[in-house]
Amino acid sequence: MRRGMKIMPLDNSLQAALVQANAEKGSFRVNRAAYKSREVFEREKKLIFEKCWLYLGHGTELKKKGDFASRRVGGRDIIFIRDRNDQVAAFYNSCTHRGAKICREHNGNARTFACPYHGWVFNSEGKLVSQNASSGYVENLNADGHLDLLPVPRLEHYRDFYFLNYNQKAISLHDYLAGARDAIDAICDQTEDKQIILAGEHSYSVRANYKFMAENSYDGYHLLPVHASFFDHLRDQYAGTSAAHVVDETIASYNTRGAVRGLGMGHAVLDSYVPTGRPVAQWLPSMGAALKPEIEAKYARLVERFGKERADYIAETQKNLVIFPNLVINDILSTTVRYVEPEGPDMMRITAWALGPNDESPALRAMRLDNFVSFLGPAGFGSPDDIEMLEICQTALEHTPIEWNEISKGMAPGGDRRTIAGAPDDEIQMQAYWTQWDLIMRGIETLET
Amino acid sequence: MPSILTRTEAEDFLFHEAELLDDWRMPEWAALYTEGALYEVTSPASPDPVASNAANSLFLISDHIDRIRGRANRLMKKSAHAEFPRSKTRHLVTNVRIVGEEDGGTRLRANIAVYRTKEDTSTVFMGEAWYTIVNEGGTLKIHRKRIILDLNSLYNQGRLTIIL
Numbered sequence A: 001m002r003r004g005m006k007i008m009p010l011d012n013s014l015q016a017a018l019v020q021a022n023a024e025k026g027s028f029r030v031n032r033a034a035y036k037s038r039e040v041f042e043r044e045k046k047l048i049f050e051k052c053w054l055y056l057g058h059g060t061e062l063k064k065k066g067d068f069a070s071r072r073v074g075g076r077d078i079i080f081i082r083d084r085n086d087q088v089a090a091f092y093n094s095c096t097h098r099g100a101k102i103c104r105e106h107n108g109n110a111r112t113f114a115c116p117y118h119g120w121v122f123n124s125e126g127k128l129v130s131q132n133a134s135s136g137y138v139e140n141l142n143a144d145g146h147l148d149l150l151p152v153p154r155l156e157h158y159r160d161f162y163f164l165n166y167n168q169k170a171i172s173l174h175d176y177l178a179g180a181r182d183a184i185d186a187i188c189d190q191t192e193d194k195q196i197i198l199a200g201e202h203s204y205s206v207r208a209n210y211k212f213m214a215e216n217s218y219d220g221y222h223l224l225p226v227h228a229s230f231f232d233h234l235r236d237q238y239a240g241t242s243a244a245h246v247v248d249e250t251i252a253s254y255n256t257r258g259a260v261r262g263l264g265m266g267h268a269v270l271d272s273y274v275p276t277g278r279p280v281a282q283w284l285p286s287m288g289a290a291l292k293p294e295i296e297a298k299y300a301r302l303v304e305r306f307g308k309e310r311a312d313y314i315a316e317t318q319k320n321l322v323i324f325p326n327l328v329i330n331d332i333l334s335t336t337v338r339y340v341e342p343e344g345p346d347m348m349r350i351t352a353w354a355l356g357p358n359d360e361s362p363a364l365r366a367m368r369l370d371n372f373v374s375f376l377g378p379a380g381f382g383s384p385d386d387i388e389m390l391e392i393c394q395t396a397l398e399h400t401p402i403e404w405n406e407i408s409k410g411m412a413p414g415g416d417r418r419t420i421a422g423a424p425d426d427e428i429q430m431q432a433y434w435t436q437w438d439l440i441m442r443g444i445e446t447l448e449t
Numbered sequence B: 001m002p003s004i005l006t007r008t009e010a011e012d013f014l015f016h017e018a019e020l021l022d023d024w025r026m027p028e029w030a031a032l033y034t035e036g037a038l039y040e041v042t043s044p045a046s047p048d049p050v051a052s053n054a055a056n057s058l059f060l061i062s063d064h065i066d067r068i069r070g071r072a073n074r075l076m077k078k079s080a081h082a083e084f085p086r087s088k089t090r091h092l093v094t095n096v097r098i099v100g101e102e103d104g105g106t107r108l109r110a111n112i113a114v115y116r117t118k119e120d121t122s123t124v125f126m127g128e129a130w131y132t133i134v135n136e137g138g139t140l141k142i143h144r145k146r147i148i149l150d151l152n153s154l155y156n157q158g159r160l161t162i163i164l
C-alpha cells in the first residue's frame, strides 16, 4: 500500500499572483517566480508531478519478455519492464528489505533481479522469490505481498506510449490525454504497422526550468530568429534543385498556414509548414531521387486510408506536441519523443528518442535518422540554439528584478484558454499550458475521478 | 608518400587538425575532409559504438561532407547562438596507434580529450577517435572520423556544439 500523500496547504496569496490573464488588456502573463522559486518547485512536485500522468516509456523499447529499462520519472526511480507474461509493468527501483537500488543497469534483459545487498530475489512480476536465508524469518512473512517490489499506483498506455501516475485516484490516461489522443493518432497512423523507438538515445541536461522546454518545443514565434543559421544551411542544401525557393517561400507564408491548438487539459500542438521535407510523406530533392517512389507511395496509401484532408495533415504538417506537463513529441523533419525530467527550479534532464515506422525501408530509415541529427538533439543545428535561449532566459530572470513574462500573442477575448486555436506564431498554446498549470496549482483541477 | 602513414606523420596531421579547431579556423578544418567523408560522434548510450551504424541507430553527429561544411560555416556565424560568444577549446590527441589500411588509406585510433569553456563553465569530452586518413594527390585528407565518447550521457557537458 502506498502511504497517504500529504499535500502542502496552498498558499493562494502567492499562487494567485503567478498567472494573470487580463482579457480586456489582451495580456497574459506569468510571474517569473514560477520558473525560479524553490517554493513553487516544491509545490509542483506534490501537485503537478504526483497528480499528472507522466511519460515512462514506449512499449517497443521492451521487445522481449524480461526486457527492462531504468528510468527517473517525476523524481522517482522506476524499473520499466516487460514481465514473463508479456505484461508491461513499472516498479519503484528499491529493495523492500532495506532499500538498495535493485536495478543498476540502464537497460537490459533479466528473468529475476537479485538485490546486491543481502541477496533478496524478485522475479519480473516483482514477486519476492527468495530471501536468501535459511533461518530467521517466519513463514508467510510476505503472505500479503508487501515485500514484493512496489508497483507504481497507476500505469496505462495509449497506443504503446506508457504513462504512470503516482495518484491512485487519478482520472484515466484516456481522459487525461483529451485532444492529445488525436494528435498521437496522427503520428501513429503514419504506418499500418506500428511506430517503434529506434536504437540509440540522446540524454543531456539543460540549466533552466522544465517549463521553458515545454514553451520552446511548440513555439512558432522563435523559429526564424533562433534558427536562422539552420535555414541558411537548408538554402545551401537546396541550391540548384527544384526546391531552391522552398525555404524562403515557406518562411514567408509561415504564419498563414497551420495553427496552434489547445487540446484540452493543458496539452497543445503547433501545426506548421517548414521546408525540411518529411519521411512521412513529403519528398524534397535533397532526399535523393531514390526515395521518391517510396515516399509518394506512402502518401498515396494515406489518402486511401484516411481521405485527402487527413492524409495531407498526417503527411505534410509538422506537429510539435506538448503533453502536459513534460512530454514533447515533435513530428517534424523526423520524429522525436522527448521526456523532460525536472531536477530543480533551474535544472532539467532530457532524454530523447527517435520514433519511426517499423515497416519503412532501410534507406528511408537512414534518411529519417539523418534528418534527426541535422536539427534535433544536443549536437544538431537546431536544438542547441534552443537550449541556449532557455539558459539565457533562466540566468537573466534569476539575476534581474523584472517580475513578469508576457505570453499574450494571439490572446483570445475569452473562453477556456485550454482549447483555443490561433496562428502558428501565436502564444496561446502556452496560455493553454499555464492555465492548466494554474488550475492544478490552485487545487481547482484535481485530475481525480 | 607511402600509402600507410607512420605514427609521426599521422600525429603531425592530427595535431594540425586540432590546431585548426582550437584556432576556430572552421572552413580550413572542413577542407581537410574528402568529398566522401563522414564525421561521426556516436550516442554515448550506444552498446556497440565501434560497429554501430548511423543508418539504423541514433548518433549525436553523422555528417557527410555537405554537413561537415555546413557545421563549419555555421560555427563562424553569430547566429549559431549556442556558440556565441564562442567557446574556448583545447584538443589533446594522444596514444596514436596505426591499426592498418582501409579504403586505400591509413586506419588509426587515438585517445582524445577536448576541453571546452563557455563563460564560467568548463567541461571535457573524453574518448577515442577512429580515423581513416587518405592521400589525395599528395594531400592528406580525412575520409572517416568517428568519435566514441567515454560517457553515458551528455549530462555534465549539456550539449556538443563544438567540433571534437
Ligand code: FES
Binding pocket: A095, A096, A097, A098, A099, A100, A115, A116, A117, A118, A119, A120
Ligand atoms: S537491501 Fe536488498 S536484500 Fe537487503
Ligand SMILES: [Fe+2]
Binding pocket: A216, A222, A223, A226, A227, A382, A383, A386
Ligand atoms: Fe527551436
